[in-house]
Amino acid sequence: MLRLKLLFICLALFMASAKADEGMWIPALLKKYNIKDMKKAGFKLSAEDVYDINKICLKDAIVGLGKGSRPTTFSGSGSFISSTGLVLTNHHTVVSYLHKHSSDEHNYLRDGFYASTKEEELPAKGLTLSRLIRMEDVTAHLKEGTDTLSAQEASRLMNARGKKLVEAVNTNATITADIKAYFGGTQLFLQVYEVYRDVRIVAMPPLSLGKFGGENDNWKWPRQSADFGILRVYGNSNNESLKYSITNQPITPVNHLELSLKGYEEDDFAMVYGFPGGTKQYLTARAIQQVAEVKNYHGIKIRDAKMAIITDAMNSSEELWLKYSDYMAKTSNSLLRWKAESRGIEKLDLVNLKKEEEKKFIAWVNSSAELKAKYGDVIIGIESCVARLDTLEKLNLYVFEAGINGGNFVSFAGKFDMLNAICSRKNVNEKRLNKELRNLRVGVSNFFNDYDLETEKKFLKVMVKLYDENVGDSLKPSQIVEARKKYNGNFDQYIDEAFEQSIFSSKDKVNKFLKYFTKEDAEKIDNDPVFQLCLSYFLINKDHVMRQRGKVRKEYGKYHTLYLGGIREMKEGEKLVPDANRSLRVSFGQIKGINDEGVEYTYVSSLNDLVEKNQENSKIYPVPEAYAQSCKEAIESTKKTIPTCFISNCHTTGGNSGSAVLNAKGKLIGLNFDSAGNGLVGDYKFMPELTRQISVDIRYVRFVLENQLKAKALLEEWK
Structure with missing residues (x-):
């Protein structure tokens, strides 16, 4: 899959010497930039031991966690720990896959899980693991002859060349490639991966140990969480349609990590090897201010309200505890992160620190007419864009956090829009209609099995009220504006009455509607009051967030890229730190x-x-x-x-x-x-x-395996 991210990759600078080496470094460039510093810090191996394409090295034991058709859009990391295909990762990165196997009879979230035999291992359906085979700098090839082209023409040519490079690599279902941009697109790497699609769950501690301390301890130290899960990879199939191994045999990985049980002391060398998501080390002062005062402020307000609803639901019954445990973890994780980020921004006085950096940049720009002509409008342009984005970023938060993802119901109801669209055509495709009806019946079953309708109605009530209080009428769903007037701001009454009139008021009612559905019934969807509210969020996203916000962000991206170019020119010869971008x-x-x-x-x-x-x-x-x-x-x-x-x-x-x-x-x-x-x-x-x-x-991972999961055979296998 090709991803040329040329505009929004931020650039960070190496600004201060410290024992901890700032940055998440590209493994292929360690020999050139980092190995001397790593040696000084205590590292005993060579750069080639960390990354090499001609011999087995540490990178061959590291994997990224992806999903289905997007295996290299990594959401987490892992590592091979045995010659029998065992992989170690976090409990919280894969617990959702175990959740799918949990029931009242087998409450794996509460009790944990251990497969004492390979036959007992549970499939992690949809999870993929990818191992980097090699990286190749393709900057010169992609950019050759683009200097005289317009930005649009250059981008089109580079994408065409990149597509050819990727297609040449993607010869079967087990190998895939993408192209990632570093330093604002001034450096481009082709990255080739082996993808494993048959992944099974071997062992996972109960939630009480894997997430010990829960939300009370999240993002805090000291911690005692046994946050681990153990998977096993089975042999790949060359047929993309076959997601599981034909031979049903675990793979023998190219390499696996050796275990050390000797421990460590303070100031000992440590190295983290994985696939970090994204950092924004070089935002301007005004952009940092927007993070704290707009994005984090309103995100915290919305998720605090969600957490209150989830907590009440989970405390009310074992059934709802099971249904909402995973959703609670996902909701609270970003909430606590935003709170911690904002504290850190305030503690560092980061806005003023960034202003001082900008003063140096401006002084450098003003040092010559040539530089002034090239970069003189950059800071002003960025600040203008960010000011316009304040309202749009706030709207984006409320549309997604309080609207589309305000609970789980909006996205569920939104799936019925396709049914409506199919039936609105002059010549209805009966085959496609029947396929969509089958998909919706499965969706109904999944939704009502995974979530509680009354709890989801509470989400709607609270989120509609928050949306109304924080977004101007011109950017609200008309249903919210009308409901405020009709019900005098009593949105609880509005939601209750909407559901009384709706086909979505119960599982049985939705199933009955789909069972006897004819194309003439599409009008009932279109006029359904709950569907109308849910669909309105998607329409506001389309008309205002995607279009207006997208337009301003594109303009901002041009200024930001130019800013990065200026910083690189100003700091020429210094060691630069690339922002994280989901690469190794x-x-x-x-x-x-x-x-x-x-x-x-x-x-x-x-x-x-x-x-x-x-x-x-x-x-x-x-x-x-x-x-x-x-x-x-x-x-x-x-x-x-x-x-x-x-x-x-x-x-x-x-x-x-x-x-x-x-x-x-x-x-x-x-x-x-x-x-x-x-x-x-x-x-x-x-x-x-x-x-x-x-x-x-x-050592604690092994302690839990021995004392809680009684995984003696696994401990023997993993030595």
């Missing part, structure tokens, strides 16, 4: 404690901490009773501290979840799963004194 990266630093708000925290947490938390508040920190007893016995018998998690000042971000954490000899010591609060501002500016990535100690 290395970050390195030291295992190190932290001073947070005047409190000193050590670099490692222990099993004793888990036991104490559980005893003090078992509601917030629940663990299985037998496991709690095992912990106490282990502490007593060893008379030593048993480590659970540790922190380092390596630079990480979203997508690094599940990344291997390696010691100076390249051996596995931990698994990245989170970052500590204020350090989340590292997406916008890396600060080694604030940044701490959190890892589960590999």
Whole structure:
């Protein structure tokens, strides 16, 4: 798949010397830019041991987590840990796949899961794992002869050339390629992957251990989370339509990581190897202000309201706890991240720090007429675009966070629009109509099995009210404006009455409608009051968010790219840090404690901490009773501290979840799963004194396998 992201890849600068090396570095360029610094920090291997296309190396043990037709749009990371195809990743990156197998009879979220035999392993349907085979700098080839072309013509030519490169690689279903842009599109790499589509779940701890501390501890340190899951990869099929192995045999990976159980000390070298998502290290002051005061502020307001509804639902019954556990985790994760980001921005006084950087840039621009002609309008242009985007970014948040993704019902109801569209045509395609009806019947079953209608109605009531309070009438669904007048702002009454008149008022009613559906019934969908509200969000997104916001963002992108070009020119000869862009990266630093708000925290947490938390508040920190007893016995018998998690000042971000954490000899010591609060501002500016990535100690992973999951055979296999 081809992705040429030429306009919105941000550029970060290497601005301060520190023991932690800022940035998530391109593995293929370590020898040129980083290996000397890595050696000084304590690394014992060579650059070729980390990345090489001519010999087996560490990169061959690292995989990115993707889905279906988009296997290289990575949402997390993992690593091979055995010659029998075992893969280690985070609990939170793959728990949704286990959730699909959970039921009242087999509550795997509550109890955990372990397949003692390969026959018991559960398919992670839709999950793909991809291993990078090679990277190739194709900048010169793609850009050859484009200097004299217009931007549009150059982009068209580069895309055509890139498509040919990718097509030449994509010869079967197991190999895919894409092209990723770095430094604002000034450097372009072809990346070739082997894709594994038959992935099965082997072991996963109960939610109480995998997400120990839940939302109370998320983005915080110290932690005691056993945030891991173990998968197994089976042999690929050369037929793309066959998602599972014909031979039904696990693969023997090219390489797998060696295990280290020796532990670590403070200031020891640490390296994180994985697929970080995206960072924005070089936003201007005005753009940072928008992040804090518009995006995060309103995002927090909306998700706080959602969390209240989810919490009430989950506390009301075991059935709803099971249905909404995964949704709660997804909702709270970004909520707490936004809160931590905003705290970090304030703590660093980041807006003013960025203003000082801009002053230096402006002074440099004004140092010559040539530079002034080239870059003189850049900052003014960016600020103008950001000012116009304030309203549109806010609208985007409410359309998606409070509208389309305000709960789970809007997207469900929106699926009926296609049925309406098919029937609106003069000559209705009966084959396509029947196929759509079959798809909708499956969708109805899935929706009502996965979610609770009354809870989803509560989402609609609260989200409609929030939308009304925060968005101007000209950008609201007409249904909301009319309901405010008709019901005097009582949106609860509006939603209740809308559902009374709707085909969506119950599972039976929707199924009956679809069972006896004829093309003449399409009008009933179009006139349905609930469908009208849901569809209106999609229309506002189309007319205002996609068009207007898209237009301004495109203009902003041009100024931002020019800004990056100016910074590169100003800093010519200095080591530059590419922003993360869902490609394989290395970050390195030291295992190190932290001073947070005047409190000193050590670099490692222990099993004793888990036991104490559980005893003090078992509601917030629940663990299985037998496991709690095992912990106490282990502490007593060893008379030593048993480590659970540790922190380092390596630079990480979203997508690094599940990344291997390696010691100076390249051996596995931990698994990245989170970052500590204020350090989340590292997406916008890396600060080694604030940044701490959190890892589960590999020894604790094995402790949980032994004492909770009783996975003796797995421990024997993974040595």
